[in-house]
Amino acid sequence: MLLGVxxxxxxxxxxxANTIAKGLPPHGGLKTAQFLGVPSRPAPPEIEAGVVALKSRSIRVADAVQQSLAALDWLLSQxxxxxxxxxxxxxxxxxxGNIGPVGEALAKALGARGVVACPAFPGAGRTVYMGHLFVHDRLLNESGMQNHPLTxxxxxxxxxxxxxxxxTPVGLVPARVVRQGEAAIRDxxxxxxxxMVIVDATSDEELATIGAAIADHKLVTGGSGIAIGLPANFIRRGxxxxxxxxxxxxxxxxxILAGSCSGATRGQIDLHKASHPTLPIDVDKxxxxxxxxxxxxxxxxxxxGKAPLAYSSxxxxxxxxxxxxYGRDEVAHKLDGFFAETAQKLVAAGVTRLVVAGGETSGAVVSALDLGALTIGQEIDPGVPVLLSHGDKPIALALKSGNFGAQDFFTKALNRLTSQ
Incomplete structure (x- = not known):
């Protein structure tokens, strides 16, 4: 493998994984696989980029660092x-939280300094300007994220x-420097x-420039947008x-299972239930x-056959x-277990196309299903690809972060999960 995530x-x-597999024209992307947890076996030899998916965002700092370093060891071994x-x-x-401690632990293990930290993803409306994060035209703390149940x-x-x-102090590469080009960013x-250094980015073009500037960096951190320019570095080098x-x-x-409480997911549910069977899940019950x-x-x-949706949103x-x-952690733990068990029973009962909304919910579901490596397929909406497991009975998945996807995401996703 060339690139590890x-x-x-x-x-x-x-x-x-979708960003890396897609890449940018005219270069294209890398052959990419997603692994659910740290694998115990080597990656298939044809894989050029491997994404190790952890469920470490909201766990104890020490556990997040330990799991991330274990993933690093496996990726380096590949x-x-x-x-x-x-x-x-x-x-x-x-x-x-865990972003800083994990980032610094990985940097120490790799001997890296001046590590980019850039969560920008303009395709989904996330931009960074003067170190401030915007969601579309709103500052992050006015975007609805101030109401996130866990973070x-x-x-x-x-x-x-x-x-x-x-x-250590956190640096900043402001937009005026980014717009001067690769050399200015490197300097x-x-x-x-x-x-760690926050780097401004307000467009895919700026992210591509940042990607070219950090072609030789051992460690990069950020949202999926930071990977836009990385595949081209490997392709240009042959x-x-x-x-x-x-x-x-x-x-x-x-x-379809939805555990996200984001405004975007609630709007998607409202549209879906106007013409499809839906079941609200009573959290008290x-x-x-x-x-x-x-x-x-x-x-x-x-x-x-009717695109049924069950949701706790x-x-x-x-x-x-x-x-x-009930307590924040107790509610989260109970709902994660509930959705995990539901997904296991649905697959056992024959479900082969599964759409899941919400990061924590998706993590609980795929951990419970233990599907191994997933192949990356067609993009459904920005940031959400088709995922396909291997084996005699493949399962097609769409795992949607709460705020992602167009209003008609659920029906669109089920259509894309169907083999053509």
Missing amino acids: IADDFTGASDI GCGQIVFKYCSTFDSTKE PMNDPDIRRWLGYQTE ALAEAEGT LAKGSRDSSIGTTGPEA VMSGETTADDIVKFIQANH GTPEDVRRMQEK
Whole structure:
């Protein structure tokens, strides 16, 4: 492998895998596979980029560092010359969060300094300007992310936010330097005093320029957008040919599970339920055990062929009420287990096309299914590709981060998961 990625959640992993597999014209992308957790076996020899998906975004710092270093060891053993630490394009993290400690631990292991930290993903409306993160035309703390149930983002100054988590000062390469080109970016990063450096980016063109400037960097961190320009570096050097195999999928029964409480997901649910069967999941009843995974499976089976959707998504007020009643961690743990068990039973009952909304929910589902390496296919919406497992009974997946996807994402995703 040439390029290795350590992703702190499963939807983010498929997001950056999609970016790397797609690449930019005229070069194209790399042959990419997504691995669910740190593999115990070598990667297939034809794979040029490997994405190790962890569920480390909201766990204890020490555990996140340990898991990330284990992923690093495996990727280096596969021959990777460049490593990307991928986190969310909305920088999901608390003041005591994991982005800084993991980034510094990886940098120390690789002997890297002046490490880019850039969560920008313009295709999904995330841009960084003067170290501040925007979601479309709103600052991060006014975008709805301030209501995130696990990682509320109350400060758009990600240089300051990352500084709470790091042992060394956080630098900044502002937009005026980025727009001067590759050499200016390289010089600014080389002169940085600390380990990690926020780099402004407001367009894919700027991300491509940043990518070219850091072709020789051992470590890069950011959202999936930071990988836009990386495949071209390997292709220009003759180390990869550039390709994109997008015609993958399967047939069979379908199901949609949504655990995200983001505004985008709630809007997608509202549109979907206007013409498809939907089942709201009562969190109180899940907590008490009155509602079980079997109830969801029965609903899905009764509506095969109709794109059935079961969801626990609620408003910020609903989320706060549940957290105050049961405790934040207890609600998250219970719902993760509930969706994991539901997915296992759905697949056992014959479901082969599965759409999941929400990073934590997706992580719980794919961990429970234990599907091994996933092939990256066609892009459904920016940041969300088709994923296909291997074996006698392939499972086609779409794992959607809460804020991603167009309003009609659910029906579009099921259509794309169908083999052509």
